[in-house]
Amino acid sequence: MKTIHWILLGVLTVISFIAELTQEPRHWWEQIPGFYIIFGFVGCVVIIVVSKALGKLFLQKDEDYYDVR
Amino acid sequence: MFGDFYLPPFAYMIVGAFILPLLPKSARSTAFLLFPLLALIVVWTQPFGEVMTATLASYTLILAKADPLSRIFGTIFSLIAIIGGVYAFKLKEVGQQAAALLYAGGSLGVVFAGDYFTLFMFWELMAVSSTYLIWARRTKDAENAGMRYVIVHLFGGGMLFSGILLHLSSGGSLLVQQILPGDSTLSSWLILAGVCLNAAVPPLHAWLADAYPKATVTGSVFLSAFTTKTAVYVLIRIFPGWEILIVLGVIMALYGVVYAVLANDIREILAYHIISQVGYMVTGVGIGTALALNGAVAHAFCHILYKALLFMGAGVALHTTGTARLVELGGIARYQKAAVALYMIGAFSISGFPLFNGFISKSMVVTAAGYAHYDAAMLLLLLASVGTFLHTGLKLPYFTWFGEYKGIRPSKTPVEMLVAMGIAAFFCMLIGVMPGLLYAYLPFDATYRPYNIPHLVETTQILTFTFVGFWVLRGKLAGDYTIAIDTDWFYRKPAKPARIVFIDWVNAFFDACEKAGYDAAHSIAALSKNPVRFFMPDGSNDITYSPNRYRVTVATIVVSVLVSFVLFAFAGLLT
Numbered sequence: 001m002k003t004i005h006w007i008l009l010g011v012l013t014v015i016s017f018i019a020e021l022t023q024e025p026r027h028w029w030e031q032i033p034g035f036y037i038i039f040g041f042v043g044c045v046v047i048i049v050v051s052k053a054l055g056k057l058f059l060q061k062d063e064d065y066y067d068v069r
Numbered sequence: 070m071f072g073d074f075y076l077p078p079f080a081y082m083i084v085g086a087f088i089l090p091l092l093p094k095s096a097r098s099t100a101f102l103l104f105p106l107l108a109l110i111v112v113w114t115q116p117f118g119e120v121m122t123a124t125l126a127s128y129t130l131i132l133a134k135a136d137p138l139s140r141i142f143g144t145i146f147s148l149i150a151i152i153g154g155v156y157a158f159k160l161k162e163v164g165q166q167a168a169a170l171l172y173a174g175g176s177l178g179v180v181f182a183g184d185y186f187t188l189f190m191f192w193e194l195m196a197v198s199s200t201y202l203i204w205a206r207r208t209k210d211a212e213n214a215g216m217r218y219v220i221v222h223l224f225g226g227g228m229l230f231s232g233i234l235l236h237l238s239s240g241g242s243l244l245v246q247q248i249l250p251g252d253s254t255l256s257s258w259l260i261l262a263g264v265c266l267n268a269a270v271p272p273l274h275a276w277l278a279d280a281y282p283k284a285t286v287t288g289s290v291f292l293s294a295f296t297t298k299t300a301v302y303v304l305i306r307i308f309p310g311w312e313i314l315i316v317l318g319v320i321m322a323l324y325g326v327v328y329a330v331l332a333n334d335i336r337e338i339l340a341y342h343i344i345s346q347v348g349y350m351v352t353g354v355g356i357g358t359a360l361a362l363n364g365a366v367a368h369a370f371c372h373i374l375y376k377a378l379l380f381m382g383a384g385v386a387l388h389t390t391g392t393a394r395l396v397e398l399g400g401i402a403r404y405q406k407a408a409v410a411l412y413m414i415g416a417f418s419i420s421g422f423p424l425f426n427g428f429i430s431k432s433m434v435v436t437a438a439g440y441a442h443y444d445a446a447m448l449l450l451l452l453a454s455v456g457t458f459l460h461t462g463l464k465l466p467y468f469t470w471f472g473e474y475k476g477i478r479p480s481k482t483p484v485e486m487l488v489a490m491g492i493a494a495f496f497c498m499l500i501g502v503m504p505g506l507l508y509a510y511l512p513f514d515a516t517y518r519p520y521n522i523p524h525l526v527e528t529t530q531i532l533t534f535t536f537v538g539f540w541v542l543r544g545k546l547a548g549d550y551t552i553a554i555d556t557d558w559f560y561r562k563p564a565k566p567a568r569i570v571f572i573d574w575v576n577a578f579f580d581a582c583e584k585a586g587y588d589a590a591h592s593i594a595a596l597s598k599n600p601v602r603f604f605m606p607d608g609s610n611d612i613t614y615s616p617n618r619y620r621v622t623v624a625t626i627v628v629s630v631l632v633s634f635v636l637f638a639f640a641g642l643l644t
Contacts, residue, residue, distance in 0.1 A: 048538070051326075
């Protein structure tokens, strides 16, 4: 990821945010400005953290788990 | 098609499967493409309505019945069989080719079946023929996984068939038609459970993530298309509006996402994302409005295209490097740029990027959930789509093709694989850019425009910030040498205790009985060696019978008897 990529993503975010302000909210959560920005980031983090925690707690086993006699 | 001559679509595939082995080896791959092509032509030329019936005992079977719903599914199943045939063009293994044709033919059979018996027959044909695509990998792992796969599917088929029989015996119709949501009889639940098993609805889903990553490179492309989507078709046909499907569908969508975080095998990541994507379709069926059902159909159609494309891309990595494990792959993008680019089209499609087909199909279900005021379902489906992009669009390509180079030099990517990926990618983009092409043939009466500002805003923001989240936490996502246990634990782990109880113990019992029997026979035989000794007053210990020992005694008795006899006889004569 070069700086230019991050700048492009930033521009995209700003454009989408401005476009968002021109729209009427369709659902209650859309009254929060930039809701989908928060949703995308927090959702991503939550998915990784929760899944990894579940994996560590009881889902992940050694690869030969089912072969051990 | 040829005057009055008519064969239903499935017949071309199934007959093809039997013709294929008779053809010379060099002609088989070309012929393989011909059969689904013929089927596709028939799908589009046959009239709507009951086009072929047969009589079995007192039942009238409707072997083929066409309507807009079956036509759209028939189209995509034929199309993907052609694309799969191109991908497997260099495959010179008639067993796999015939199995793939039977499997695809079975799916067409289910889609055009007008009655439950016909449907069930093709349902089982699919289960059996698809198993071969797993076994054909010829590894110990694939052999075991294939056996589990077929056992689970025969169990599911058993539930379906029990449901059908109960349904018939309680006066239900043999025709495949909608069961109203209120009608929760045992037969309906059994049919639903049987179908849900094939749709990979948790907890009946573990067969999918267990078996698909272990199938052959080409086999997994076919597997990804047919089984779950025929089940979705049957759900749309029989169970629209069953609200429990909303709950199950949302669980599916997230379940696949969680497991995809933990998966290390690239085809396992994709397999878990089949479960996740089918979750959208199942949710759509559960919502049951025209828009939601159209969404389920459209998403099934688009999903088959991009998921086959993704499996083909993962197949290229596996085929050229010999491994599908994230921990061993990495940094090989420069050797297979075309494959990576085509894979990314699939990844953008499944993630719902604008201009790709996921954008115009997934959003139908999500929007329908919003319209029907299932707010929680809508938000959770959006969350699942974060996970979709995270894994299929970011984690998998990053650790497979980019990231750190682990030293595997891949062999050259076969051209026919790239051609097949190109065809699938073309359709993914075509439908993404011109959704009207697909929407025109959706069976239910609802209009939807995917390209509107709020939808574009929502998608842009979610995808951009999923990427940011991935970039921050990407270190956590590298694969490691583990597996994640799933509900197959419940039949894989107890297999050992079950084996001890039902095989080892039973064997031990029979061994013990046998031994006891022999011992008894042995001691009785020992007793019978010399029964005379039991009558001897001196308690002789002589176990072995010896005639000499008793010769004198016996002779004395016999002589005295004879003498007495002679004496008595003589006395009788005198008187």
